[in-house]
Structures are given as C-alpha cells and as structure tokens.
Amino acid sequence: MLKIFIYSILFFLPFSVFAQKDTTFALTHGWTFSLNKEQKSCNATVPGSIYNDLLGNELISDPFTGNHEQALQWISDSVWYYKYTLVVEERLLLNQHIELEFEGLDTYSEVSINDSLIFVANNAFRTWKTEIKKLLRPGINEIKIKFEPVSKKAKSEVDKLKYPLPGGDRSFVRKPQFQFGWDFAPRFLGCGIWKPVKITAWNGLKVQDVYMIQNNLSEKAASFTADIEIKSDVTNDVSIVIIDKDTGKQMMSSVRKLVKGTNHCKIDFVVENPRLWWCNGMGKPEMYDFEIKVSDRYLHSEVYPVSVGIRKTEWVQEPDSLGKSFYLKLNGVPVFVKGSNVVPLHVFPAKADSSAYKRLIKTVVDCNMNMLRVWGGGIYEKDIFYELCDRNGILVWQDFMFAGTVYPGDSVFVNNVKAELKDNITRLRNHPCIALWCGNNEVSEGWHNWEWQKQYKYSLTDSLKIWNDYQDLFEKIIPQMVNRYDSARFYWPSSPSVGWGRKESLLSGDSHYWGVWWGNEPFEAYKSKIGRFMSEYGFQGLPSYKSVQTMAGTLKPEMSDEEVKNHQKHPAGFEIIYKYLQNDYSPPADFSDFIYKSQLLQAGGITTAIEAHRKARPYCMGTMYWQLNDCWPGISWSGIDFYGRRKAVQYFVKKEFKNIIITIDEVQDTLLICVVSDEAKTIQKKIKMKLMTFDGKLLWDKEIPVEVKPWSVSDVYKVSVKEIIKKSDKSSILFAAGFSDEPKSYIKTHYFVKNKELKLKPVEISANIEESKEGSVLLLKSEYLVKNISVNFKGENMEFEDNYYDMLPGETYPLHCNKKLIKSDLPEVKFNYLVNP
Numbered sequence: 001m002l003k004i005f006i007y008s009i010l011f012f013l014p015f016s017v018f019a020q021k022d023t024t025f026a027l028t029h030g031w032t033f034s035l036n037k038e039q040k041s042c043n044a045t046v047p048g049s050i051y052n053d054l055l056g057n058e059l060i061s062d063p064f065t066g067n068h069e070q071a072l073q074w075i076s077d078s079v080w081y082y083k084y085t086l087v088v089e090e091r092l093l094l095n096q097h098i099e100l101e102f103e104g105l106d107t108y109s110e111v112s113i114n115d116s117l118i119f120v121a122n123n124a125f126r127t128w129k130t131e132i133k134k135l136l137r138p139g140i141n142e143i144k145i146k147f148e149p150v151s152k153k154a155k156s157e158v159d160k161l162k163y164p165l166p167g168g169d170r171s172f173v174r175k176p177q178f179q180f181g182w183d184f185a186p187r188f189l190g191c192g193i194w195k196p197v198k199i200t201a202w203n204g205l206k207v208q209d210v211y212m213i214q215n216n217l218s219e220k221a222a223s224f225t226a227d228i229e230i231k232s233d234v235t236n237d238v239s240i241v242i243i244d245k246d247t248g249k250q251m252m253s254s255v256r257k258l259v260k261g262t263n264h265c266k267i268d269f270v271v272e273n274p275r276l277w278w279c280n281g282m283g284k285p286e287m288y289d290f291e292i293k294v295s296d297r298y299l300h301s302e303v304y305p306v307s308v309g310i311r312k313t314e315w316v317q318e319p320d321s322l323g324k325s326f327y328l329k330l331n332g333v334p335v336f337v338k339g340s341n342v343v344p345l346h347v348f349p350a351k352a353d354s355s356a357y358k359r360l361i362k363t364v365v366d367c368n369m370n371m372l373r374v375w376g377g378g379i380y381e382k383d384i385f386y387e388l389c390d391r392n393g394i395l396v397w398q399d400f401m402f403a404g405t406v407y408p409g410d411s412v413f414v415n416n417v418k419a420e421l422k423d424n425i426t427r428l429r430n431h432p433c434i435a436l437w438c439g440n441n442e443v444s445e446g447w448h449n450w451e452w453q454k455q456y457k458y459s460l461t462d463s464l465k466i467w468n469d470y471q472d473l474f475e476k477i478i479p480q481m482v483n484r485y486d487s488a489r490f491y492w493p494s495s496p497s498v499g500w501g502r503k504e505s506l507l508s509g510d511s512h513y514w515g516v517w518w519g520n521e522p523f524e525a526y527k528s529k530i531g532r533f534m535s536e537y538g539f540q541g542l543p544s545y546k547s548v549q550t551m552a553g554t555l556k557p558e559m560s561d562e563e564v565k566n567h568q569k570h571p572a573g574f575e576i577i578y579k580y581l582q583n584d585y586s587p588p589a590d591f592s593d594f595i596y597k598s599q600l601l602q603a604g605g606i607t608t609a610i611e612a613h614r615k616a617r618p619y620c621m622g623t624m625y626w627q628l629n630d631c632w633p634g635i636s637w638s639g640i641d642f643y644g645r646r647k648a649v650q651y652f653v654k655k656e657f658k659n660i661i662i663t664i665d666e667v668q669d670t671l672l673i674c675v676v677s678d679e680a681k682t683i684q685k686k687i688k689m690k691l692m693t694f695d696g697k698l699l700w701d702k703e704i705p706v707e708v709k710p711w712s713v714s715d716v717y718k719v720s721v722k723e724i725i726k727k728s729d730k731s732s733i734l735f736a737a738g739f740s741d742e743p744k745s746y747i748k749t750h751y752f753v754k755n756k757e758l759k760l761k762p763v764e765i766s767a768n769i770e771e772s773k774e775g776s777v778l779l780l781k782s783e784y785l786v787k788n789i790s791v792n793f794k795g796e797n798m799e800f801e802d803n804y805y806d807m808l809p810g811e812t813y814p815l816h817c818n819k820k821l822i823k824s825d826l827p828e829v830k831f832n833y834l835v836n837p
Ligand code: BMA
Pocket: 182, 183, 184, 377, 404, 441, 442, 512, 536, 626, 637
C-alpha cells in the first residue's frame, strides 16, 4: 500500500508541483500608436480605433462635427503602428501554454512579438489566436501591429479581377461594409484593435467551446447534448459535471477519455419541466445558466459558463392561394414580428459600450418590439447585444455581413469568409434570441434589379461567373457552414427574397418595400403594398434641432449649410422629404419647423405602414421599419438619433406595437374602427369614441364594449361620416377613439382633411407639476386642440414617457418624465405643436 502511495506521488509530482493556475488577462491599458516607426508614440485605447485615438490625443478635429469628414480621410490612407510592452514574469512562462487572442483586428495587419511575425490578418470579423510561449522571454516583450491602409490592400485585389464589382474596393474587404460610406453613414475606414485582446495561460486541458444542442422538447422535458470541445496535452480521463447555477442541481456527471489534441465530449442531459423562452409580448424569456466543470486527476480543472433558453422555432412557408406564407412559430405559436433594423451603434464600434447597448435594448423593450434585424452592412454584433436580447426576449434576424454588392468567388476570398463564418456561427449559436441566419442584405435584389449588368458592362460570361459565384457563396457554402455548425437554425439566403419592384415580392418570403421614399409613391401605397413579412421600409426624419446643432457644430444651423449637408448622406434626401412634406403640411416657417414637420411626416408614414401590416395578419406576419438607430450624428431613417433622442416616430411606434391596438380609417363615406390583437387570450375592452370641434364642443360620442379575440383583426364599429359630422366644418373637427383603460395620450385621432388644411392656431397651454416616484408628472391642458405636442425641457436629454400626441381640448394630460422638476422649472418647459398660418 505504502509502495503504491509513494509511486503515485512520484508519478504525479512533475505535474502537480509545477501545475500552474490557468490565468487569463486582458491587454487593455498601455497600448501606444504612431504614424510611422520613428514618430513619437501616443497613448491608445484598446479596444478602439485610430480615429478615436487621434481624437483622444487631440491630434484631429472631431470627425463627427461639421464637415471634418473630408479632411480626415488621410487617416484611412496611412499606415499605422500599434505597440504594447508586455512584462512577463518567470511565473507566467512556467505555464505549458500561453495564447494570445485578438477578438477583432480591423483589418489588414501584421502582428509580431519580439519581431517574430505571428499573424497576417485580413478580416475584421475573424478572431486571431495563437500560441506565443516560445516567443516570450522573461521581462520586457514587445507586441507590434502594423495596419496597412484598406485602399492599398484592396487595390491589388481589385486589379486581379478582370471585371469591376459594384461595391468597388469594399467587395473585396472583409470589414464592416458601412464604413466605406452608406446612405446613413460617413466614410471612415480607419483601422484598429476593435475588440478585446487577451492572453490565456493554461496547463493540461482547455475547454475551447461548448455547443448546447437542444434535441427534444416536450412539456415534461427538454433534452440536450452539450458538445464540449476540449484541448488536451495528454491522453487522460476527465470528469465532466454540468450544474444548474440557479438551483445548484447537478444535471449530469460523466467521466470521459481525452486523447492528446482536440476532443469533442458529447454529454446528454435533461431539463425537467422546462420553463420556455418567449419573446417580448408573448411571455417571459426564461434562461437557464449552467456551469460545466471539467477536471482531471492532475488537478487541472476549468469551469465554463454557458446559458441557454429553451424554445422551439420554426419558419413556416406554406403554399396558399396567393403565394407562400412566411412566418415564425415560437413554441408552436405564430409570432407577429414587430421590430426594426439595427445598424452598428457607432461608426467605430469599439466606442459603443455596454451602457449604450443596455439603453438601446431597454428602448426596444419599452417600444414593444419582439425582433431586431442585425443588418448585413454592419457588424456581427458584440456578445453583450445578444446577451441582452436573450434576457429581454428580443428575437434576432441575423444577416451575415454582406450588403449591396456582389462578392468575389476566388478560393482565397471564400476561405477567408469560411473562417469568418465558423468564428461567428460558433460564437453565437447558443443564443436563443437568434431566430435565423440570413445570407446577405440586398445582394440578390441588387443583381436582379439595380442594372449592374448594364452599368458595369458585364459580358455574358462575366455575368454568368458573377451569378455563379453568388450562388456558390449564398446558396451552397454558407448554408453548408450553417448546417455544419448550427444545423437547427433556419437559413434564408437573401433579404429581401425578391426586390420591391416586382409583384412577386409581396407574395412570398420577406420584402423590403421602398416604393415610398425610393419610388416616390405616396404613403397611401403602404396600405396596398403588403408582403408576407416586411423586413424593411422607411422614411427619413431629421433629428431634433438640438442634435442638428451639435452635429453641425453651429448654433444656428440651416439646411443649406455645408456642415448640415454633410450629415445627410442620401443624395436627394432633403428634396424627397420636402416633396412629401408639401403634400400634407403647410410650408415650414424655418429650419427648426422643417425638422419638426419632417418628424411628424416620418411618424405618420411609418404608422400607416405598421397599421396596414398588422391589419393584414395572417397574410403578413412581420413589420420591421428601417432603421432603429444611428451610427453617427446623421440625418437618416432612424427612430432614435445618435445622441439617444427619440424622434416622433419612436413614440408612435411604441403605441403601434402594443399587443392590442385600435385603427381608424376613412373609406369613402365610412369611418371604420378596427381592433388588432396579438394577444393569446380573449380580452374584454371598452372603446370610447367622440367627434368634437377643436375648441371642445362635443358633436357625437359613443362607448362600445369589445370582445377582443386572440390573434385577431376585427372591424368593431363603423359609422357614416356624413351622418355624424353633418354640417360641421371639416377643417376644425376631429374624431377620437381610445380604450378606456389606456392613457389619454394613447387616444387615436382622425381628421377629415389634410394636416395643412386644419384650422390650427397658437394656443395657451397650462402646465403644473406633481411629484411622482420616478421623477415628476407634468399636467398639461389647453382649451383648444393641441396637435402633436412636443414637450422639451431646456432642450436636455430628458425622457418624457410620451410626446408628439394630440391633446384634446379641455382635458388634462399627465405626462411623466424621468427627472425631478419643481415649479420654478416651468418656464423652462417648452412646447411645440402644429400651427397653420
Ligand atoms: C435599405 C438598407 C440600406 C439602406 C436603406 C436606406 O435597403 O438595406 O442599404 O441604407 O435601405 O436606403
């Protein structure tokens, strides 16, 4: 016995005495950068970007203000050097493995350690990781990165191909496509270490990845396979334990044999009586947090956290008399998707911190959305984005990062893309929020409808080759990769499936309907151009005057100022807004009035679309407007501007996305009141309706009970317009309808003439303040109609729970805001509303 004991001590000694504790540390502080090797270095922020480092060192003017953009292009065309001094203690070198990992390098870069080259990186979407133990020495070590300009690198690729691609340089460069300039974004290519960098030292074994595969799901049980990828130095037995962190329950324990190298240990386990993951508005997004503990007899052990949401998703496409349905079933229940398209939160994505993501997702939840589309011209979002979507029940339509051009088909490009796909699919596949993978944004649409063949004079052979490359990438390679790494998830090759100019676009698949805006069709067209799943449609609205002041860098900005124009990236943006505006609104008095009216115009247009889409359920099962947010202080289609201020549309959307809404339509001589419900159960409601003059005279009213059936669209009331308005002046009366259990600002209003024909005049608004738990309540009242009131406090970023609604005459409207206001603040509360000259 003693012999065995001594023997085993001797056997384990070399391992146990020298076994180091695995450690991971981030290389965040201490980076420097310079323009060339000789120049003095300045402090750099990592993760970051060259533009922010230059700005942080006060070496350039703010790229976001005025028209500095042009003057700062040299930065993207220069070579930049980043450096890090790594002080290595002897202790670190005792570890068997030391790995250096860059989660993201933007883009063409050479990384060396102590002058030995370790990577030549060429894809901002990939992770770059390698062993560096052999290159390290005790004491001072230098990590150097040389970033080559995209323009130089891309040129050699462009020259290799004998025909041009519509995206020019950008088609060849695996870097966020919008950074090349987009119709809502500036052109700042830049470079940098845009995601975290870390060193991991480990010994014996290392868990590389855990893939949680949900097998079967019933009310009683959800069965899983955890596919645990472990790197091991030796052939060895390991114990693997899966623990539910919340309950402490051991879900499964198993001993597995590892061989030297990479191992996949598949462990089955069952969750009994599973709590399901639901999206916002349909239930709770229940999550399970597990810990996977792997340990061997040499005292090597690792605890790997992994979270899952238990749910079943199916994309249904069933032929019907008109075409083919296209909708998502979550846990067996059809989901009417309500959401928006999200673009990167910052042109230099490293600058968007977790609080920016938290604020955004909070707004998304508050606005009753259940899905976001991560648009293919941006980035595979950061982990925090998906974690927040998981925890808040926000489904994600995930595009791969290809947009608005065709791409090369050579093997170097394709292999680079394959590595990118593997990195990102494996990083994201455990997130329950991801509802589908989509190949690209508007690449198929562009090829079929944007006349590239003519514009670039492609020969028939070139055309065939380009289309063949397209099909290879988006219809073979990518689906194969999805199938290999995330086989349970649905893959959809391109969004939209058919371009909006073709009638088939409304019969099946998802649609981007741009007849309004790009096609100059009136907002009314939204009522008939309804597809199965509206994944894009939109209209620009200017950000608030305060935001325009900041972006222009002037106190009295005008639309014609170069500083303002530089923030409007659509070549005819202002003209299009103006044209639509003239149809409906009286001419703006000044730029500030133009801003205000542009917001109302946008809000009205998007409301028309959302109501039409929701009323068309189940034919149409999704509505996602373009776009939710901005990546810089720009003038765009967004609902929330870069500074976080909501435009009018965002307040409207919140109400239009509630599970149960009222719509009012005037069809010929009839007013139609309709109720749309996305609720799973029958709900009893009361609707109050009235017809009144702008100065408060009641002409007609009615209250009706309604039984709102699950997932329904029902006409609940109709009345002849003539019968109720009689001889009243149509330009000074309104019809209002609202649920009796909802706030007054939610009451829907209907007018009988265009906005510009309404008799709207300056009014007196009385305001009082009451304290509330979270801040204050403003009590607002006017004896005459206040149309689209916008309340502001010193122009600050103060959140009012609602804004831009109509205030009916003689009624008091309580308005909650998130700051404490006192009586003496009242003169600082400013109102804007619609007045016609
Ligand atoms: C959509 C998007 C973007 C674009 C937007 C507005 O189709 O996919 O490419 O910014 O239109 O034009």
